Amino acid sequence: MIYFDNAATTKIYDDALTSYVQVSQKFFGNPSSLHQLGVDAYQVLTKARAQVASLLSVQPEEIFFTSGGTESNNWAIKGTALEKSVFGKHIITTKIEHPSVLQTCKQLERFGFEVTYLDVDSKGIVSIDQLKESLRKDTILVSVMAVNNEVGAVQPIAEIAKVLEEYPSIHFHVDCVQAVERASQLLSIGRIDLLSLSAHKFHGPRGVGIMYKKFGRKIQALLTGGGQEKGERSTTENLPGIVATTKALRMALEEESVTGELRSQLWKELATKPEIRIFSPEDGASHVLCFAIKGVRGEVVVHAFENHGIYISTTSACSSKKADSSSTLYAMDVPTEWATGAVRVSFSNDNTKEEVEQFIKVQHQLMKQFSFLK
Structure with missing residues (x-):
């Protein structure tokens, strides 16, 4: 897990x-x-x-x-x-x-x-x-x-x-x-x-x-x-x-924070994918990374990763079960088709580089599945 x-x-x-x-x-x-x-x-x-x-x-x-x-x-x-x-x-x-x-x-x-x-x-x-x-x-x-x-x-x-x-x-x-x-x-x-x-x-x-x-x-x-x-x-x-x-x-x-290294590791991978859009500013908080996969709703992405034992979320947990999309992303002028696909990965010092590597491996598999669904 x-x-x-x-x-x-x-x-x-x-x-x-x-x-x-x-x-x-x-x-x-x-x-x-x-x-x-x-x-x-x-x-x-x-x-x-x-x-x-x-x-x-x-x-x-x-x-x-x-x-x-x-x-x-x-x-x-x-x-x-x-x-x-x-x-x-x-x-x-x-x-x-x-x-x-x-x-x-x-x-x-x-x-x-x-x-x-x-x-x-x-x-x-x-x-x-x-x-x-x-x-x-x-x-x-x-x-x-x-x-x-x-x-x-x-x-x-x-x-x-x-x-x-x-x-x-x-x-x-x-x-x-x-x-x-x-x-x-x-x-x-x-x-x-x-x-x-x-x-x-x-x-x-x-x-x-x-x-x-x-x-x-x-x-x-x-x-x-x-x-x-x-x-x-x-x-x-x-x-x-x-x-x-x-x-x-x-x-x-x-504690000495390691979240910045983990975020940077994942950022570099996601930034190479043209079908992925990163919403988090590069100089933002070291523990949060928000992104979307083009054409795939956020809840689909969340459950797809969950099936592989990886737990992420769709933006704010306090409003993720509501039908409304992220007010933050709309305020940032993110188009609706991207905002509805937003997911959030957030780290703590309990996480490791190996876990990020596993996330990337699963993400590669899921991208092929999402492409097939389109």
């Missing part, structure tokens, strides 16, 4: 899974309880928060644990909208954001907010000039992903941050779910107010996310109740998941 769908989810590290089990068995008390089991659990939670903050080079009070990237994105956007609606109702994002951003913005439009969706070029990169032109007195939020989940386009976050230095009242949110290795560097810029991460994208458990919120920035809580997470996100903390996430984050940031 060859797993090349790591942008959708990653296999949990063995050490992270061990931590999850150990904490579940030893620190099962509710961190909000007053007895010793609760105190012990709270201390573990506090330590985990401090460790995550250290790994991201921020302060512990700026780290909040959520249920994943989708919740973090929803909270950052809706929380800002609710907090700052008295100052304005204009939001800026891009046409190629993750559905958890795009659909959240669409929902806010139904509640009277106005959203500007920035265009991207053929490489999936936003225009700084269009961003400048879109900023208004009533703009309250700019939300731009660090790395696109479908094609791996890397957005100019530092340049956007520089522009927003002249607009200190605007919240700047970055969906960093596909770019955990860039998070600390991006946060060091100093102008990012909100940043989202998801544990299962860096070999942590599912159901745990991280949101950075700059000290002093205010957003409204979406989950109210028991007052956990400093009163900003109520619900009993998933302590085993949080500790496992902390372990996974440390391991992910300490």
Whole structure:
């Protein structure tokens, strides 16, 4: 079995899974309880928060644990909208954001907010000039992903941050779910107010996310109740998941990445085929490669590789079962006949050159079959 769908989810590290089990068995008390089991659990939670903050080079009070990237994105956007609606109702994002951003913005439009969706070029990169032109007195939020989940386009976050230095009242949110290795560097810029991460994208458990919120920035809580997470996100903390996430984050940031070599190896092969079109920019994220085979629908390609024990996907896993084709590719002006055939190969450090060689071997076989079907 060859797993090349790591942008959708990653296999949990063995050490992270061990931590999850150990904490579940030893620190099962509710961190909000007053007895010793609760105190012990709270201390573990506090330590985990401090460790995550250290790994991201921020302060512990700026780290909040959520249920994943989708919740973090929803909270950052809706929380800002609710907090700052008295100052304005204009939001800026891009046409190629993750559905958890795009659909959240669409929902806010139904509640009277106005959203500007920035265009991207053929490489999936936003225009700084269009961003400048879109900023208004009533703009309250700019939300731009660090790395696109479908094609791996890397957005100019530092340049956007520089522009927003002249607009200190605007919240700047970055969906960093596909770019955990860039998070600390991006946060060091100093102008990012909100940043989202998801544990299962860096070999942590599912159901745990991280949101950075700059000290002093205010957003409204979406989950109210028991007052956990400093009163900003109520619900009993998933302590085993949080500790496992902390372990996974440390391991992910300490690993030397090999994904760039694997992507380059596959890119060179695919680029020689006239019937294949690569959508990912050559200087994009090292773990994502999106392409299409002319005249073959993406789901056909996915299942054909699956029959050979190789697992890839059709663009975003969060929307791959819907009938709609990739909004990212359409925003990049990719023709429909190519966009409907798009598939995504995404690597992790668990993958090897030998696996890429096997993928290429199978791809050669399938190309002959696809040619026959035409």
